[in-house]
Amino acid sequence: MNKVIVLCKRPVGKPALDDFKTNIEDVPSADDGEVLLKTTYVSVDPYLRGRMNDSESYIPPFELDKPIQSGIIAEVIDSNNTRFKVGDFVLGNLFWKEYQVSDGKDLRVIPKDPAYLTAYLGVLGMTGLTAYLGLTEIGLPKPGKTLVVSGAAGAVGSIVGQVGKLLGCKVIGLTGSDEKVHLLTSKFHFDAAINYKTAADLSGAIKAACPDGVDIYFDNVGGKISDDVLNNINKHARIPLCGAISLYNDADPVLGPYIQPVLVKKSALIQGFIVGDFADQFAEATKQLTSWLMDGKLTYHETIYEGFDRIPQAFLGLFDGSNEGKMIVKI
Structure with a gap:
């Protein structure tokens, strides 16, 4: 049967x-x-x-x-x-x-x-392609830039952070437990990680971890967490919007702070995407991810x-x- x-x-x-x-x-x-x-x-x-x-x-x-x-x-x-x-x-x-x-x-x-x-x-499938192409095509990472990743211990977020490190960024992860904080800094080599559930002032904690501000925010969760990251973005920050899992189960729309003034003030770009937007780059991206994985640079x-x-x-x-x-x- x-x-x-x-x-x-x-x-x-x-x-x-x-x-x-x-x-x-x-x-x-x-x-x-x-x-x-x-x-x-x-x-x-x-x-x-x-x-x-x-x-x-x-x-x-x-x-x-x-x-x-x-x-x-x-x-x-x-x-x-x-x-x-x-x-x-x-x-x-x-x-x-x-x-x-x-x-x-x-x-x-x-x-x-x-x-x-x-x-x-995962890493060699749609998950890895989403992480790599969303970050490189929209976030435009460069050495010395500060990258913040929400949902950082998840499938996409954990790869985004590693790719960011390989491309020379300082990487900060936001996650929901102390165990995941340890995972991000030990296995995935993030520079720092913050447990958003226990941070009394998440915006302040992000500021402390990113004293030079946030240049790229890879957003997997949306909601209040993203509001706190946006409080810390730099001029010309770039925000690949991959998902909003914190809002997916809301039966009614939830109103939060209006982000338009922040985006205008910071001349920031926020762009939603799905991985299929970059279908013509799948082969090249898969080749790069496979190379990093086989060389032990990506886990x-x-x-x-x-x-x-x-x-x-x-x-x-x-x-x-x-x-x-x-x-x-x-x-």
Whole structure:
């Protein structure tokens, strides 16, 4: 039998386990030109929350009672497609199913090296590309500049900080626990990190860590944290806006300080983006990330849940800060 996880109702506020349902189907078979895939690793990502709303966005919403999709590594267990052979591992945007068939059009064969297999869902996949291209194309890092990263211990943020260091920046991370502060400064070599949950005056703490001001702010969280960073930006600061996870579950709009006066006063640029905006640069960026990773200049961290049934739980953990680095489910 084949387990399938569907979205059975649209979340109101923070998603809950009963927004998901597990259905049972027969295991399909591969027809001519198709491959039968067995799911091995599943990526859960904050952007999936937006697809659970029935609203216009840069990507269509999930349909109710239909399987959810995300980045998945799968093993080819039967093939009627000459591009793939049994035993290949492939990467694609696939359904939350234990088994599924594909015509192979959007699948990419990846190396079987177990030391780096899951990296293709993270540092060598969309996560790494988002971090690298958002920072380099919008943030324009240069040696001596000060970079602040929110959500710094997450999948994207931890790579942004490392890339910033490799490009000569002073890097400060904002995160939500003392354990993650230690992770940022020890494993990822940030110059400093701040626990925003325990800082009595976050704006003041950022000022103390960045006495020369903030030149680049890579924003993954939005909300009050970003307000405090903006209090410290320099003239001509650049702000790549990658996400706003602190606001994703708000049922009603939340009003905060108006940022326009700060942007005008500082002649600052804030630019939202999705990684697809830079699709023509994926190959070059992947080559650079791979080189750094293989040379030991770039590392990554994963939080791995085990078991197909725990995919929704892992997804919910993103909003509790349960992950350090990339959140992945091993099937």
